[in-house]
Amino acid sequence: MARIKGSTLTNGARVAIIGGGPAGSFFSIFASKLARDIGRAIDFTIYEKKTFTNHGASGCNMCAGVVSESLVQTLAIEGVNLPSSVVRWGIESYFFHTQNGSVQIKSSRLQQRGIATIFRGGGPAGSSEQGVQSFDEFLLQKAVEQGAYVKHAFVDEVRLEGDKPILFSGGKILQDCDLLVGAFGVKAGTGRMYEKLGIGYKIPSxxxxxxxxxxxxxxxxxxxxxxxxxxxxxxxxxxxxxxxxxxxxxxxxxxxxxxxxxxxxxxxxxxxxxxxxxxxxxxxxxxxxxxxxxxIVGAARKPFANKLAFVGDASSVRLYKDGIGSAYITSKAAAYTALLHGVGEEDFRKHYLPVCKTLNRDNLFGQFLFSVNALISIVSPVNRSYFKLIQWEQKNLQKDTPNSDILWDMLTGSRFYKDIFFRTLNPWPTIYVLGAMVISSFRKVFFPHMRK
Ligand SMILES: Cc1cc2nc3c(=O)[nH]c(=O)nc-3n(C[C@H](O)[C@H](O)[C@H](O)COP(=O)(O)OP(=O)(O)OC[C@H]3O[C@@H](n4cnc5c(N)ncnc54)[C@H](O)[C@@H]3O)c2cc1C
Incomplete structure (x- = not known):
């Protein structure tokens, strides 16, 4: 396929987004805001097959529904504040339950209930709870407020005429477009359609x-x-x-x-x-x-082509954590590339791919950390000692809880794995806590009346 460098979205351009989950909505929100800022009239249409207000599977994008501390804050900076109808519960700590007991982990960094839990759809099947607003519907409405159109349709075929993508549903043309954004996730199997286009795209494992x-x-x-x-x-x-x-x-x-x-x-x-x-x-x-x-446990191969960009789960995602936050990162990067640089394959390679690569490289550190964690959890003596260390740290130290902070960051995904990895290499925090534990036991034995 011919490579076009620098094909740009000009006035009257049409962008089609397949998928109205977080990635599709984020892309539309950023791209339409930016288009307005640079004075371009561009048409954004989101195709979404689900109705997020429905209860059960037909309205739900099936996830645990934890919105990370970093994403809650980033969204607030973007002017997207999650309303109480969307937030089902505020989270301020984690509890670890093992064969050796339970321990509550708080972070000295988390000042408020910065982690939110949400329902992706209208709520569980059969639920009668009132006033629940779907997170995905909320974001989709934000995209509409920014000027996007939403069409409830299942896009079951995509063809390339020259390099112009054309979308179909049930054998009928929906539209052609100047940029097609694949924000279809991995759950519906839509990605296979793109693998067959011969553009080098491969869905994540x-x-x-x-x-x-x-x-x-x-x-x-x-x-x-x-x-x-x-x-x-x-x-x-x-x-x-x-x-x-x-x-x-x-x-x-x-x-x-x-x-x-x-x-x-x-x-x-x-x-x-x-x-x-x-x-x-x-x-x-x-x-x-x-x-x-x-x-998702792997990354997509080549998440872009001429006039095609894949974002969110269809592209690169942080391993086991903060998938919605990853959708934010990839969608924003793809939107900025398309509007500020162009929609040619080389534009995406130069300005979008590095962002995906950063996530993919970080996941290698994540894989290593999760393997070590799994090892700790199966070797009983190590597990017990580690568990005791965390328990002691949480009970006795208020501010400096380096080992708990590492665990906290692993659990919440609020720091990049690379950063966590390098912190684990530093033995001093553990030595410091072990030292504090020894001093505390010494005091208890020899000076039992002395206060901490
Ligand atoms: C068990 C589990 C737990 C998770 N827990 C969390 C968590 O707690 N926190 C977190 O941040 N992330 C979590 N994730 C990850 C998170 O769900 C995803 O990373 C996130 O949903 C990705 O958003 P997306 O928009 O790329 O894809 P999706 O959310 O999958 O959205 C894709 C949308 O595209 C639509 N679509 C697909 N194909 C078509 C088509 N052909 N035509 C029209 N519409 C189409 C779908 O209906 C869907 O609405 C979890 C994932 C799983 C599996």
Whole structure:
């Protein structure tokens, strides 16, 4: 295919965005704002097959629904403040539950409930909770406010005529465009369509996760789960990792493991550690809202071509963390490239690809850190010592909690993995805490009446 350098979006240009999830909305918000700022009249149309106000799978983009501290703050700076109808719960700490007990992890950095939990759609199937606003619908409305059109249609075919993308649905032409933005995620299988275009694009590799929504009532959730996300490393066969995210009347259970299914959810809910957190006599409902979405573990190959850019999950995402924040990063970079530099393949290679590469390189550090974490969790003596260290640090130190901060950043995704990796190489914080632990034990034994 011929490479066009510097083809720009001029007045009257048409941009089609496939997917109205966070990536599609972010792209439209930034691109239309920027177009206005530089005085160009450009038409943005988002194609979205779902209705986000619906309850259950037909309205939901299936995720744990944690909006990271950094994204909440970045959005506020952009003038996008999440309203209380969108935020289901504010989070101020994490709880770690292992065979060796539980520990609450707070960050000395988090000054307020900066982490929000949200529903991507209208709420779980069968929910009667009132006043819930979908996060994805909220963002889509922001895109509309910036001037984007939203069309509810499933784009089932894309053809390139010369280098002009043409979109189809049910055999009918929807439109042609000067730039096609693929913000279709990985859950609908739309990416395969682009692999067949022969542009070198390949969708990211994925694994299957298990998600379920369990209704417990907000009073129970407030008293037992508090304003915390709960992480469970319980060595249940087939289950690697479980997190529980409180959201109003519901908890979202997000599970990673080998081919996890409904039976794994039931096994987890019956585990003694978990049972303690459920109301007495709690029975697992016959039917509950659950799904098996794909979670990304690799990056897309060549997420751009002439007049084509892929953003969000369809491009590069931070490993296991802050997928919505990654959608923000890639969409903003693609929007700025398209408006300020051009929509040719070379423009995206020069100005968009480096952003994707930064995320991909950071994920290599993430992979390493997660492997070390997995190792710590299976070697019992190491696990116990590490757990004790964190417990002690949380109980005795208010400000300087270097080891907890590393864990906090791993859990929340609020720092890049590279930064966390280099912090783990520095032995002094651990030596300092171990020293403080020894001094504290010494004082307790020899000077039991002395205050801290
Ligand atoms: C189990 C799990 C838990 C997660 N937890 C979190 C979390 O807590 N926090 C976080 O930040 N991230 C989380 N993520 C990641 C997060 O869900 C994604 O990174 C994020 O949704 C990516 O946004 P996106 O817009 O690229 O894709 P999506 O959210 O998947 O949106 C794509 C949109 O495109 C539409 N679409 C697709 N194909 C077509 C088509 N052909 N025509 C029309 N419309 C189409 C879809 O309907 C959808 O609305 C999680 C992911 C999983 C799987």
């Amino acid at each position: 994925t694994i299957k996760a298990t998600q379920s929504e369990i209704e417990l009532g907000s009073d129970w959730i407030a008293s037992r789960f508090g304003h915390s996300i709960h992480i469970f490393l319980l060595h249940i066969p087939g289950i690697k990792f479980v997190s529980i995210i409180p959201k109003g009347d519901y908890i979202t259970i997000s599970m990673l493991g080998k081919k996890t299914d409904v039976e794994h959810i039931k096994t987890f809910l019956s585990h003694p550690v978990m049972k303690k957190m459920l109301p007495s006599g709690f029975k697992i409902p016959e039917r509950f809202c659950h799904c098996f979405p794909k979670i």
